[in-house]
Amino acid sequence: AQSVSQHNHHVILSEAASLELGCNYSYGGTVNLFWYVQYPGQHLQLLLKYFSGDPLVKGIKGFEAEFIKSKFSFNLRKPSVQWSDTAEYFCAVTGGGNKLTFGTGTQLKVEL
Amino acid sequence: NAGVMQNPRHLVRRRGQEARLRCSPMKGHSHVYWYRQLPEEGLKFMVYLQKENIIDESGMPKERFSAEFPKEGPSILRIQQVVRGDSAAYFCASSLGSGSRFYEQYFGPGTRLTVT
Numbered sequence: 001a002q003s004v005s006q007h008n009h010h011v012i013l014s015e016a017a018s019l020e021l022g023c024n025y026s027y028g029g030t031v032n033l034f035w036y037v038q039y040p041g042q043h044l045q046l047l048l049k050y051f052s053g054d055p056l057v058k059g060i061k062g063f064e065a066e067f068i069k070s071k072f073s074f075n076l077r078k079p080s081v082q083w084s085d086t087a088e089y090f091c092a093v094t095g096g097g098n099k100l101t102f103g104t105g106t107q108l109k110v111e112l
Numbered sequence: 113n114a115g116v117m118q119n120p121r122h123l124v125r126r127r128g129q130e131a132r133l134r135c136s137p138m139k140g141h142s143h144v145y146w147y148r149q150l151p152e153e154g155l156k157f158m159v160y161l162q163k164e165n166i167i168d169e170s171g172m173p174k175e176r177f178s179a180e181f182p183k184e185g186p187s188i189l190r191i192q193q194v195v196r197g198d199s200a201a202y203f204c205a206s207s208l209g210s211g212s213r214f215y216e217q218y219f220g221p222g223t224r225l226t227v228t
Contacts, residue, residue: 032215043115044203044219051215090154094215098207099145099157099168 002027002095006103013081013110021076021106023091031095033074035065036102039087047089050074061085086110114139116206116220117186124226131191131198133223137206143167144187145217146179149201161187162209194227201225 007022025031035047048059055067065076074091091103117136125131137144143162147155160168161181172179176194181187191198201224205217 036219043221046216046218049216097160097168098143098215099160099171100147100155100205100217101157102147102154104154 002031002093002101004091004093004101004103006089006091006106008106009104010107011109013108015083015110015112016080017110019076019078019081019085019108021089021091021108023074023076023103024072025074025091025093025095025101026072027093027095029095031093033065033067034092034094034100035059035063035074035076036090036092037087038090038105044090047076081108081110083110083112116141116204116218118202118204118220118223120223121221122224122226124228125194126228127195128193131194131225133189133191133202133204133225134186135189135204135206135220136186137204138218140208141206141218142209143207143214144181145205145207146187146189147203147205149203149222151200155203158189191225194225196227199225199227 003026005024033050036044037047038044050057050067058064063078088105088107090105092100145160146158149155157171159172159179176192178190201222203222204220207217
């Protein structure tokens with residue numbers, strides 16, 4: 001069975017700081033990888049995805065993620081966060097089917 | 113720009129009653145997924161449906177839970193004889209039926225079920 005681990009449950013940063021959220025998955029086959037974001041009071045939105053090809057993928061709002069197959073990781077990064085990035089971030093994976101397996105989420109708070 | 117619609121947004125049921133949660137997928141999407149988020153837990157897959165077919169129900173509890181996606185109308189997640197442990201947020205997602213975006217799932221706002 002596949003699983004996803006997000007190591008940081010709560011992260012607090014100041015505006016303009018750099019962000020990296022860790023995500024590791026366990027699955028032996030080909031995977032599709034996703035980051036979703038949930039802003040306060042809103043529903044889950046797709047931030048970026050990796051299916052194949054270039055392991056460095058760019059998403060909306062300046063976010064990017066790097067797929068490192070040897071480490072089973074798909075970490076999310078942003079060079080300079082803004083107050084509006086305050087949200088909960090979920091890493092997810094599909095492998096051998098189309099059902100998403102989610103991590104438990106990371107609550108990011110950006111302070112002015 | 114009609115996204116995935118879910119209703120009701122909040123549902124309160126007493127123990128033993130039935131809960132019906134509805135989901136209308138995005139326009140053009142023919143695949144629907146249901147996920148459940150229990151308090152302090154991440155989202156967990158429940159069931160994956162196409163029109164008139166259940167494709168994968170490996171995450172559905174064996175009893176009291178059922179789902180359908182009829183030819184016409186929304187997908188329905190039905191919980192019979194609810195118990196307090198069913199209190200959770202239930203999210204629906206939809207995707208295209210084929211193509212490069214087949215694996216992209218778009219989520220609705222969720223239905224928060226409270227069992228008293």
